[in-house]
Amino acid sequence: MYTAYFKSGNVSRTVISSFGGINRRARIGDGEFADMQNMSADAYPLLAPRAARTVAQRQLTETKTEQTVETTVYKSLNGILGDVGFCAVWGTDFYYLGQKIEGLSLIDGEKRLVAFGANILIYPDQKYYNTVTGESGAMETAETVSGSETILTGNGFKYKASDSRISTDADGNVYISVNYIMGWRGFNLNSALCKSAKESFYMPQLYVDGENATKDSFKNYLRIRIQNGMIEYISSATTVCIGLGSDRYTLEDIVWKALPIEAVTAPELTGETGYLWNGDTPIKITDGMLYLAEPGDLSSVFSSIGNTSSSALVCTYNWTKSNLPRLDHVCVLDNRLWGCRYGMQAGSTAAVNEIYCSKLGDFKKFTTGTTADAAWSASVGAYGKWTGCIALGGRVLFFKEDKMLRVSGTKPANFQIAEIADVGLQSGCEKSMQIIDGVLYYKSRDGIYTYDGSMPTRISDKLGDAQRAETAVAGSIYGKYYVALDGVLYVYDTYTGLWHKEDRQNIRYFTRYGGSLYAAVDQDIVCLVGEADTIFAAAEPEGTFVWSCESGDLGLESPYQKYYKRVLICASGGFGADMTVSMIPDGSEPISADFTFDGFGTVVFPVVTPRCDHMRVKISGHGAVRIYSLSYETETVSDTPERR
Incomplete structure (x- = not known):
């Protein structure tokens, strides 16, 4: 007779006394963590949460x-x-x-x-x-030029001057409104409103327009309107007869259709002065009036509307030309302002792909010359829009998504552009660039890279899929690189090479000031590291926050079934701090115990898990806790019965 039984287990003890950071790869070390919240490398090799913040x-x-x-x-x-x-x-x-600062008014954006x-x-x-x-x-000076522009031409139409105006609606939207009763033969659009619609002919669908008019007077006419930057015509409507004894008509169920052109929507600004951009189209608001751009001009304002003949609508305008180039990204090096532009440029009718620098010591002058202190510009052959620029090691780096270009030299006569790498800066991630100890950190399409002057090196593999985020905003202080990837804040310690995850925050900007690191979180200014400056009189210290860390799967190095038991944790905590330890066998329900602190000591978690293949340990808590070491016992048993 055969009797099945299991061999007695082999008991071993694992001690972890050095704790790493987050690691989301398939196989990680015992001291690393698959996930964490609000942890820090400040106490490395100990395990500890981050310091409290201040809402400045x-x-x-x-x-x-x-x-x-x-x-x-x-x-x-x-x-x-x-x-x-x-x-x-x-x-x-x-x-x-x-x-x-009084007298310095900006556009809201x-x-x-x-x-x-x-x-x-x-x-x-x-x-x-x-x-x-x-x-x-x-920064710029401007030249004003006046002129006129024919907006619409057609045959056999009637113009209602009372319905055409430049005005501001109840919501503060500045707009041009033109109502036209036009003939059935169609019309030509010759509009400074829309640069791609020059000399375009339109023949909308016919219908009977009898709005408060006799049928004979307005038969087979159509209505056109220009308002809120859109040019539209009625594509369909229902004609209804009203009144008795005479044919009088009105339109109901009107469907307006926009023309297939590049129209511009007026921003919601009144009584302000400044510049906006809508794609490559510059818009200027001055004293509540809308300026819409033509190629080659910074802006053009339609100051009046009138009909000069029975078949045309004419608007007069003022042009304001700028003496400065439009710059997508800017930085400063060697007392010059550097920048780049991809697309339409002020004062030009052609698209550009150029790098610029200002005159030495003067950020207002970009007129090029041959002297050593003159401004300089150059065209670039690398395709694609610019994604950022930064000064590093006495040179300026310009980025596209798949290119890194370097400008070296000391004056226009010896400035040189070189393509040095194919690992560029991801579009929309220009705020991810930070320089720490002479090394550049930035977000590329496939992860976080460093560049020290040789070749870019990726350092974010431990973040897993998080490194391929669509947005990245970064700051740095005390050798740490803080980067918000799709709203989740990660911290890279450049001295230990460890990544730690803090929490999800809508961080939009970082900056350093007075030995502290600040961030714009939603619409608040928060001091992430250090103490808030005295200029923030109403600063609010952060309250108690939750921290946690969860190990990877332990025990995968052995294919046998196991029992995990007797967890020992050497830790210390401040007044009011607490900690919860959980054992999670095979991803099932956790077995947990809660602990409070009264100084320094070792806590014992006398747990025995069910027999399992692997296990995870999760530690969470509140307050200032430091964990010096963690140990647990593993009893390994065989799944194969023996015969006797």
Whole structure:
């Protein structure tokens, strides 16, 4: 007779006294973690959560009174910079060291802030503020030219002047409105509104238009309108007879159809002055009036509308030409402002793919020359839009998604451009670039790379799929690279080579100021590392937060079944800190125990798991806890019965 039995187990003890960071690869070490939240490498090789943060400033609000009614207006946080004193853009206002700078009005939208000596340059508005003298204003000078433009021409149409105007609607949208009653023969569109619609002929579907008119007067006529930057015509409508004794008609169930052209929608701004961009189309708002661009001009405003004949509609305009190039990305090196542009350029009717630098010491002058201090520009053959630029090691690096280009030299006579790598900067991730100890860190399409002047090297394999995020915003301080990948904050310690995951935050900007690292989180300014400066009078310390870390699958090195038991953790915690330890056998329900702290010591978790193939350990808690070592016992048993 044969009796099946299991051999007695072999018991071994595993001790982990050095803890790594997050590692999402298929096989990881005992001291690494498959997932974590709010952990840090500050105490390495110990395991510890991050330090508490401080909300330096909540979203700025403003109270406005209209007809004795008070309303609270929330301002958008559009940019922060701490290079030459802490500055922030709230809505259309610029703040320096916590004080609003009067007379410097901006367009409400995301900004690129660059320090040039004592000046803070504000893009895309192309304005500046001098932190020493307090001077501020526009970087560019402008030339105004007047003229006129024929908008529509046609045959046999009637024009209703009372319905054509430049005005502002109830929501503050500046728009051009033109209503036309036009003949059935169609019409030509010759519009400065839409650069791709020159000399285009349209023959809309016929219908009977009898809006408050007799049938004989308006038979077979169609209506056209231009408003909110769109040019439309009625493609269908129902004609209804109203009244008795005479044929009077009106239109119901009107369907407006937009013409297939590049139209521009007016931004919601009134009484403001500044510049916006809609793709490659520049738009200017001055005192509530909408400027729409023609190629070769910064902007053109239609200041009046009238019909000069029975078959044409004419608008007069003013053009404002800029003396500065439009720049997609900017940086500063050797007392020059550097930038790049891909697409339509101000003052040009052709697309450009160029690199620029300003005159030595003057960010307002870009007129090229042959002297050593002159401005300089050059065309580039590499295809694709620019994704960013940064100064590194006395040279300027310009990026496309699959190219890295380097400009070297000291003056226009010896400036040289070289393509040095095929690992570019991912589009939309220009804010991921940071320089730490002379090494550039940036987000490429397939991960985070470093570049020290030789060849780019990927360092983010341990992040798994997270390294292929679509968005990346980064900051750095004390040898650490903080990067928000699709809203999740990861930290790379350049000294230990470890990655740690903190939490999910909608971080839009980073900056350093006064030995601390700040971030724009949603619409608040948060001090992530260090203490908030005294300019933030209403700073709020962070409360208690949850931290956790979960190991990878333990026991995969052995194919036998196992029992896990008797977990020992040597740890210390501050007053009020707590910790929960969970054993998770084969992905089933966890077996947990809670612990509190009263100083330093070792806690014992006398657990015995069911027989399993592998196990995970998860540790979570609140407060300042440090874990010095962790150990557990493994009893290995055989799944194969023996015969006797």
